Structure formats: structure tokens, C-alpha cells
Amino acid sequence: MWGKVLGALFGLALLKLPGLILGILLGHWFDRTFRAQFERNGGFNGLFSDQQDEQALFRYTTFATMGHIAKATGTVTTAHINRASEYMTQLGLTAAQQKEAQAAFRDGKVVSFPLQQQLSSFYQAYRRRKDVLHLFLEIQINIASTQDTMSAEQYSLLQQVAAQLNFSSGQLDALIQVHNAHRRFSGRKASANGKNNLADAYNVLELNATTSDALLKKTYRKLMAKHHPDKLMAQGVPAEMLDMAKRRTQDIQAAYELIKQHRSRAKL
Structure with missing residues (x-):
């Protein structure tokens, strides 16, 4: 129009x-x-918005929400603190950025932290960039799954976060399933020929063993494009926040190659 x-x-x-x-x-x-x-890319708002302000909003909202989810059970566990610190280290944040991230995490831990208001501002900035919202929610699922099983309180809070970003409960559950598949697949890469790893490879691609070769290739390309770091960075994600996207694309590529190898051997 x-x-x-x-x-x-x-x-x-x-x-x-x-x-x-x-x-x-x-x-x-x-x-x-x-x-x-x-x-x-944000339409006309994207043309006239300050990308640095957007990236600062992404960083702050990410770590403040992580802090709020970690505190959901009433106590921030050592595991959650270690996961958050590990994540900050993986991102390669500068000393100043780490201090900002830690301050945001502390803000989020406060019971009175205005989470809905913060998420509303975040959603208004990124509402037309669904892939960015996906990445943000995946990061929060990662912190909630620190101990492999998330608490009922953390799941309830994730539902609130998802709803604020216009994701349904069904979409959230699907993302959690994919996250768990990625986690299992990454842990089993050393045994690439294992039957369980093949099942997880299909789950990583959100497919099953009956999928045609044509759909397999199409889905692989779609997921690679969705999680491609360059694309997400062009949509306003700070470069240092792309670690999860990079790991996702590595898993997607490895899963695709494993399935192709398995299918090639099956045809011999």
C-alpha cells in the first residue's frame, strides 16, 4: 500500500x-x-529509529527478563547465576557491557520490576520483526531450562512473556520442545550415528522421518534463513547477542547433514 x-x-x-x-x-x-x-525491518519506524537505542533496549530487556525468570521461584539459584554468567561470557561482552548486563539482571530480580511495561516497549520496537521476537523468547527459555526442567512458576512467567510478545501458549510449547531437542542433539553430537540422535535431528528441524527429501531441504533452508546471524543483526539485534542464533544454525546444519547421511545409507 x-x-x-x-x-x-x-x-x-x-x-x-x-x-x-x-x-x-x-x-x-x-x-x-x-x-x-x-x-x-520495522517499516517506516525502522527507517527513522535509532538503531543504537533499539540495541540497548534489546540488551536491557533480555537480561532484565532473564533476572525476573530466574527469580520466579522466589530464590535465584547458583545454577541460574552461573548460566547467566556463562551466557554473558559466551557473548564476548566488553567489561562495560557486562556491567550493564549484570545491572539489568539485578533490576529484573526485584519483585516490583515492571516486566509487562518493559516487554510492551520491547514489543513496540520489534513487533514487525518476528524472527527477533523468536530469538528473544528462545533466550528466555534457555535461562528457564537451566536445570533441565523448569519450575511451574517459571513456565507461568514464560507464558506471560510469550503473550506479551503475541505468541500463543501452543507456540511457546513448540519452542520449548525445539529448545529441548537442540539441547539433546548438541549433547549427542559425538555419537552422530546413534538412533536417539537421529530422532533429535528431526526434532531440531521440526520434522519427522516420513518427511520427503524435498520438504526436508525446503525446511532446512527456511530455518537457516530464520536464524541467520547477519539477517538478525540487520533487524536490530546487537552483534554480541547473536550467540544463540549462531549455535542454532550450527545445530540445524549438523542435523540436516546427519539426516542426509542416514537417508543416503538407507538407499544403498
């Missing part, structure tokens, strides 16, 4: 009636070709 509107206005201003017609045609082409990508 916006392509046709702006095309018409510019065309009319430059060439009057012929320009109006030409502008509408060019705008229609733009809408059809670039509309989805334009909206994923």
Missing part, C-alpha cells in the same frame, strides 16, 4: 498525470516485491 501511495505522490509532483500512473505502477511493484522484508 505505502509503495503505491508514495509512488503516486512523487510521480504526480514530478510528471503530473503520467507520473501519477507510473508512480502507482512502480509502487505496486515495490509492495509486491519488498513489502514483507520492509515490514520485518
